[in-house]
Amino acid sequence: MSLSEKALLANVPTDLFIGGKWVKGNGLEAIAVEDPATGKVLLEVANANAADGLAALTAADEAQAKWARVAPRERAEILRRTFDLVRERAEEFAMLISLEMGKPLSEARGEVTYGNEFLRWFSEEAVRISGRYGTSPEGTGRMLVAQRPVGPAFAITPWNFPLAMATRKIGPALAAGCTMVIKPAELTPLTTLLLVKTMEEAGLPAGVVNVITTSTSAATSAPIIADRRLRKITFTGSTPVGVKLLEQAAQRVLKASMELGGNAPFLVFEDADLEAAVTGAMLAKMRNIGQACTAANRFIVHESVAEEFGQRLAAKMGELKLGRGIEAETTCGPVINEKARTNIQRLVDASVAEGANVITGGESRDGEGYFFEPTVIDNVKPGSTILSEEIFGPVAPIVRFKTEDEAVALANDTEYGLVSYAFSKDLKRGLRLVESLDTGMTGLNTGLVSNAAAPFGGVKASGLGREGGLEGIAEYLETKYVMTPDPFL
Numbered sequence: 001m002s003l004s005e006k007a008l009l010a011n012v013p014t015d016l017f018i019g020g021k022w023v024k025g026n027g028l029e030a031i032a033v034e035d036p037a038t039g040k041v042l043l044e045v046a047n048a049n050a051a052d053g054l055a056a057l058t059a060a061d062e063a064q065a066k067w068a069r070v071a072p073r074e075r076a077e078i079l080r081r082t083f084d085l086v087r088e089r090a091e092e093f094a095m096l097i098s099l100e101m102g103k104p105l106s107e108a109r110g111e112v113t114y115g116n117e118f119l120r121w122f123s124e125e126a127v128r129i130s131g132r133y134g135t136s137p138e139g140t141g142r143m144l145v146a147q148r149p150v151g152p153a154f155a156i157t158p159w160n161f162p163l164a165m166a167t168r169k170i171g172p173a174l175a176a177g178c179t180m181v182i183k184p185a186e187l188t189p190l191t192t193l194l195l196v197k198t199m200e201e202a203g204l205p206a207g208v209v210n211v212i213t214t215s216t217s218a219a220t221s222a223p224i225i226a227d228r229r230l231r232k233i234t235f236t237g238s239t240p241v242g243v244k245l246l247e248q249a250a251q252r253v254l255k256a257s258m259e260l261g262g263n264a265p266f267l268v269f270e271d272a273d274l275e276a277a278v279t280g281a282m283l284a285k286m287r288n289i290g291q292a293c294t295a296a297n298r299f300i301v302h303e304s305v306a307e308e309f310g311q312r313l314a315a316k317m318g319e320l321k322l323g324r325g326i327e328a329e330t331t332c333g334p335v336i337n338e339k340a341r342t343n344i345q346r347l348v349d350a351s352v353a354e355g356a357n358v359i360t361g362g363e364s365r366d367g368e369g370y371f372f373e374p375t376v377i378d379n380v381k382p383g384s385t386i387l388s389e390e391i392f393g394p395v396a397p398i399v400r401f402k403t404e405d406e407a408v409a410l411a412n413d414t415e416y417g418l419v420s421y422a423f424s425k426d427l428k429r430g431l432r433l434v435e436s437l438d439t440g441m442t443g444l445n446t447g448l449v450s451n452a453a454a455p456f457g458g459v460k461a462s463g464l465g466r467e468g469g470l471e472g473i474a475e476y477l478e479t480k481y482v483m484t485p486d487p488f489l
Helices: 003-010 050-069 072-088 090-101 105-128 164-176 190-201 217-226 239-250 274-290 306-318 338-353 404-412 427-436 469-474
Strands: 016-018 021-023 031-035 040-045 132-135 141-149 153-156 180-183 209-211 232-236 255-259 264-268 296-302 357-360 375-378 395-401 419-423 441-444 477-485
Touching (some): 040 190, 050 141, 050 180, 072 164, 090 190, 105 469, 153 217, 164 469, 180 217, 190 209, 296 404
Parallel strands (some): 264 419, 419 441
Antiparallel strands (some): 031 040, 357 375
């Protein structure tokens, strides 16, 4: 480990953050956070149990009433000061993301820019929460409608975007006037811990944000969700886990937002600009080493251009250089752990057994760390195993189609509906696709859709609610209606 890495890690808190204090917790064995590029331990962090989780909720509950009364402009300024501090320390955050998650440093820098935008965006939205006032239809009274914070929230974030997934939840919650308990992923908690330390410096009041890191997620989370003081749960992760959390939330009728799994189709039509399509494919597939819910999972390509598209994509994938994310020459980092790598190999092997052919890659890389070669598979048959599961890795399977209707049917043949991508020069076709593709988001002639100012979320088994945009803050507000008599009677 280099001196710069050691200096960076020395600045990262390793305790729980409860009620404005860094505390050790109740003494469970510490969590070892690994560098997936080497398999070596970076830091050990505190391991919360159920009692720690409830202590964090108590702190959030005790701070809620006071925080809800803080002027929107003051809440906004705390978020804006945090944004400014993160921007000043962007390289520090990028290196930490790369170390604990594995993505190339260039991509980590992109995540810092993207994730930090949620703090700026919601600092601006905090002062725009509005209501309305009007006469009742009968003319007998006046109707007032206001928005108020829903109350203490519990946020559970995934490992793949350790800054952006935290800011996408913390930003709107604090802007709305909600306090929060946040549980970052066991695999990548360091960035969230550093973020909250930065928020402390920006003037965050005690108890407004509380952080618990734990290796016993279900056991630690269940009592929080069951507690009457909690009023909101927000989760990003797999659909099976989301379903379990919704079942628990239903017992208390909690306001819930869930950003769950994806199986994104990437459609390439016969009239597409293939250079643009391949560029878009690299963005949609290889962002975060393919470990993203928005990653293109199924390349549905017209039979007349499928071979050329496949060869071009394989050439680009073959140029990627595997290595530690913090190394300047690296353009493709490791997957998160051995379990993930084994699953990717299973899907590739199943595709070959089912009649597909590997154009490039297809194997795990020997040596330390959890590397898998960037892979393109052609002639994948409809109904193949790899088309029905979220790959979460650097593998691009190509399935061919003849007609637009067939392409749409293949694209929609999934329980998921987060995002879709389509490349065509035909504007009318593009508009038809926007209406016929059953997803919450569509990238039309682009491979990148995420933006803090846009509503992020899906349909079907991909989740409930939206994050970002005007819609994002609404997830942390509830509507209060008041009727008063006509003041002129």
